[in-house]
Amino acid sequence: MKQLLLTWGICSLVLFACAQQTGGSIMRTSFTAPSLQHNKVGEPAVKHISVYLPPGYEKSKQRYPVIYFLHGYTGNDSLMMNVWLQTKTLLDTAILTGKMRPMILVTPDSETRLGGSFYSNSTIAGNWADYIAKDVVGFIDSRYRTLAGRNSRGLAGHSMGGNGALKIGMMYTDVFGAVYGMSPAVLNWSSDFSLSNKAFLLASRATDEKTIMQGITGVEGFYTAVIASMARAYTPNAGSKNLQADFPVHLVGDSLVINQPVKELWDAQLPFNMIDGYITQLKTLNALKLDWGRNEEFPHIPVTGLQFSKKLEQLGIKHFAEEYLGNHTNMQDGFEGRFYTETLPFFEKYLK
Secondary structure, eight states: OHHHHHHHHHHHHHHHHHHHHHOOEEEEEEEEOGGGTTOTTOOOSEEEEEEEEOTTTTTOOOOBOEEEEEOOTTOOHHIIIIIISOHHHHHHHHHHTTSSOOOEEEEEOOOOTTSOOTTOEETTTEEHHHIIIIIIHHHHHHHSOBOOSGGGEEEEEETHHHHHHHHHHHHTTTTOSEEEEESOOOSSOBTTBSTTSHHHHHHHTOOOHHHHHHTTTSHHHHHHHHHHHHHHHHSBOTTOTTTTBOOSEEEETTEEEEOHHHHHHHHHHSHHHHGGGOHHHHTTOSEEEEEEETTOSSTHHHHHHHHHHHHHHHTTOOOEEEEESOOSSTTTSSTTSHIIIIIHHHHHHHOO
């Protein structure tokens, strides 16, 4: 047994040393995104993209499948690539040990002045779904040696990014062939994400982006900022003094009143409800998966994840759905985290 453990330890050290010497590389570049140009709230159209190139990329003429990974709220491309997931270590190991084929991984920056785009097309803040599916994909295909077809492109994301992966995945099945939503947030109304949350009222009364973002540290402030960013994405209104957006609730005297027409516009943007308009497209995906932690800090995520899965099942849309022991973030990174144990094997199996 001692000899076996010693041999295993030596092999691990050799693999680690090999990864250090022959591993992949991470590049960070920027480009001008046509879908974000000339927006009315001053979002920069020049965006950063972090790109992982697999071992041997520089010396080969090979073309590679691409995984696009969408970050969560208040994140950016570099944080997602280098801090939250430590993708170089995980991808180098997966590739050099034969767990997966060499692939390119792309994390595009989708941070906004209000913290996040929710990967939605907005008439005032820019077309963030098109930015991912058209601008980023087009830029990567033109600059790197990719296999430029839907069957070789995967789309994934965590939290807000999980929402975006499912939303964009159903909108652009001609671009992406396999989709994975990790702990997808705000798929549907439920629990903490409901109009009874005081943050809806606080966001509806806000007028200043800076004040919103300065108050994001507390739980109430976080929800307020999230809702403000969703309003700008889902119900933009250039004429409104309230962050150039309309909100589904407002205060009349001492009473909270639901603005039904605005709520219906929000309803239409929630991925759970969007399924009905994309049944045919969803059935063309080579693979679709979502997961969520049983002990989520955001109680709506397990509930709405299960709702989403059941609706897909009822409509005959093949997919995978899984609840695991974990919370919103503690089972994502590292060699025991789901990015390494679930997401990478998923794309190894379903990308060509």
